[in-house]
Amino acid sequence: MSDLPIGDYAALSDRHSVALVSRDGSIDWFCRPAFDSPSLFGRLLDADAGHWTIAPDGPYTVERSYIEDTMALRTVFTCENGTVEVRDALLLGEHGDPRDMGREAPRALARIVECTAGEVDVRTVFKARPEYGMVHPILSVVPGGVTAVGGPLRMMVTSTADMEISHDGAIAAATLAEGQRLHFLSQAVTLADPEPRPWSAERIESAFADTIAAWRNWSDRHRQDLGRHTDIAHRSRLVLESLRYQPTGAIVAAPTTSLPEEIGGVRNWDYRYAWVRDASFTVQALADSGCYAEAGEFFRYLSQTAAHYHATHPLQIMFGIHGHHDLTERELDHLSGWRNSRPVRVGNAAWRQSQLDVYGELLDAAWRVRDAFTEPAPPMRRFLMQVAQAAADQWGDKDNGIWEARGEPRHYTYSKAMCWVALDRAVRLAPQLGLEEEAVGWAEQRDRVRAAVEDEGWNPRVGAFTASFGSEDLDASVLMLPLVGFLPGTDERIRSTVDLIADRLVDDRGLVRRYLTSGGDGLPGGEGSFLLCSFWLVQALTAVEEADRAEDLFDRVCSYANDVGLLSEEVDGATGELLGNFPQAFSHIGLINAASALHGHGRAD
Structure with a gap:
């Protein structure tokens, strides 16, 4: 090992x-x-x-x-x-x-x-x-x-x-x-x-210089002025470009498999694939960084890979970097795993899950790159229409949620809110897509989703929007509500939710957990603090006008980057060690978006 x-x-x-x-x-x-x-x-x-x-x-x-x-x-x-x-x-x-x-x-x-x-x-x-x-x-x-x-x-x-x-x-x-x-x-x-041939020393030197x-x-084309955060955000931008598969534009969540969320634990997954879930966050990070061509390439990869989609079925949540769909999971029993963290897996069984949030993340990404398809081709138009209709038809269903829980499906608050995002962005895109007639029904469903989230996602006993309808569990994903424009940061329910998450989901190191693991996600063991969620809290604190707290938290989270500026998925609350697959696109995307928000470039539209 x-x-x-x-x-x-x-x-x-x-x-x-x-x-x-x-x-x-x-x-x-x-x-x-x-x-x-x-x-x-x-x-x-x-x-x-x-x-x-x-x-x-x-x-x-x-x-x-x-x-x-x-x-x-x-x-x-x-x-x-x-x-x-x-x-x-x-x-x-x-x-x-x-x-x-x-x-x-x-x-x-x-x-x-x-x-x-x-x-x-x-x-x-x-x-x-x-x-x-x-x-x-x-x-x-x-x-x-x-x-x-x-x-x-x-x-x-x-x-x-x-x-x-x-x-x-x-x-x-x-x-x-x-x-x-x-x-x-x-x-x-x-x-x-x-057959490969040896290179001369001169050729190696020349090729290194070209690199x-x-x-x-x-x-030089993509550096953005983010004040004191410019350098660390630019390093994250370079990392994100490193994870972008050149032939297709796909972005892998990480280039590794089975680096665990808990040392010796079983939460070990293969992240060498592209998640639809990441689309909105990724496109925001790229577009706000001036990487418009890169953002467009990533969106085209996603839309072309899923172009066959029919709204009668859940949209597949992840794809291979070449566009393949079958990501069947298997275990490599001959490998001992990092620090004996077994099993080592290749493939990812989550590809079969239903996650309703992906509709919102995909259509939000489409909204952000809308200038790239002023006159969308018929396949793109049909695909976006199908995604919007799926959100309208399926938002009331249970799903596995953004965190890919392997337990029983639930009515996750974040999933419903992202269906609202899907319908909201579809209505905005409708004139450009020539879908004004369909937009009337989408707008009606959008209002129903909002009412459901505000009535059932908000728990007055807890004083927060909770993980799922009727639960009392906190979940960091609801920090996205103000960031996607569902509610403003000035809303007292948002302020209360942000404060409770900052109090109850933050570990002794000041970092944010996704949720409190207690077997409800269908898996044994626990995990570290989630760096993306910590950056979400930075953005949420910015949204509720707590700039000093946001800056302090940003510095604290960034302090866990290694000596060359790389972040994994999580941090071990006991030791401060990086955990999970590495380097993690989600963590670096979160850093870029948080830095942008702190500098005043972030937007919740």
Whole structure:
């Protein structure tokens, strides 16, 4: 099993996949050829599932940072006799139009090692284990490096150091003096692709420079002034772009699977898919950041993937990054899991759930990118009409809720409120879509949903909008009511709800839980505090004009980002460790939207 804290990792991306690199210079998670492919390096989930380590051969201290305005990493190892720097990047190809970044990615991971002072002994171990550790490839030394054959991939490791084969994998050791460099490059291609060839050191250097230039070109176009929050929000923007699958525009919730919500627990899910639920929040974060093309691409991916939808059935809540629908869940029994957190799962059974909130999130996203389809094509028009009609027809049904509870369906307040959002945005979009006649019925249903939420979602005994109709349970999702324009922040019921959540759902570290787990969600065990919900509370405090409290909470939540600015899904209330899949799009989306709200750019329309 892996013992390193989740926060020990940094992420590299070429917009096709993500590699996670530890502070010790070990790539412990990397899937090829895409985010949702089986892992090539999987030590994150099992000690024998593969890694690629480059580090000094002896004691050292570490400092690391992203190269400015990029997702390329610089790790500096300081040893007794000198200092060595390792620069890592998933190569993007030549930089051009930022909207095409990664389109020509060579699917190669480059690692450049340089001694910057004194003399340092450096060692590398390349131990590939395709298919989630099930395949032990055959390694061969060839001119320029090492090849690895086995399973569905063919691999080539370029090395300017002499490599040899051992029981541990491909190994190289060298002593570097100041100014000397080593170059490494890993390629993994399918059996149908041309056989990979070694690269020259000059080609690796040039491609690395192109990658830096591509990220900076993108950053120059998308940096937004958010006052003192500018830098941390921009890092989150880069993370979000890293999780956007270039061929389709899909955004994965996270590039990992089965990092747990509780150490040793069973709440371990595969997040390498795109959720409809995330659409509204994601599009808001992108659009408010000036990423209009990116927001439009993501919405087109969602609408095209679900274009066949018929309103007589619930809309599927999540899809694969290539648009596939079947995400059947299975367990990988041969993997021990991060810190023995089992089972390790691939696929996600939640794809079969009914979640009525997705109608609101999708139509709110459509409203935000409405300028992108002034004259929508017939399939888009039909799809949006079907989604609106589904909200009108199904809002009175029970569902599994935003948190994908695996217990009995309920009348979740948030789900109803988001059906109101769906109908509200559909009415606003109707003139543009030529659906004015249908909008009359949608407006009537919108008013019925509002009445139901205000009558049954509000619990006067508790003094708050609660998790579901008739319950007394608090749920952080109702913090969204003022943020989507259902009620203004000046409404006393909203003020009371925000205060109660800030009092009863906040842990000892001042972070917000989604809800209090007590078995009602159909799962054993508990979970950490949820970072997205903490950012929602920042926005809600801003909406109720508690700016100082909002700023303080924002700073507190951001303090849990690791040394390179990355956030996972949750924080362990006892230890302060990051928990859950990593880096988590939802957390970084929440950070961007909260920073925007604090700076006055957020909007609840």
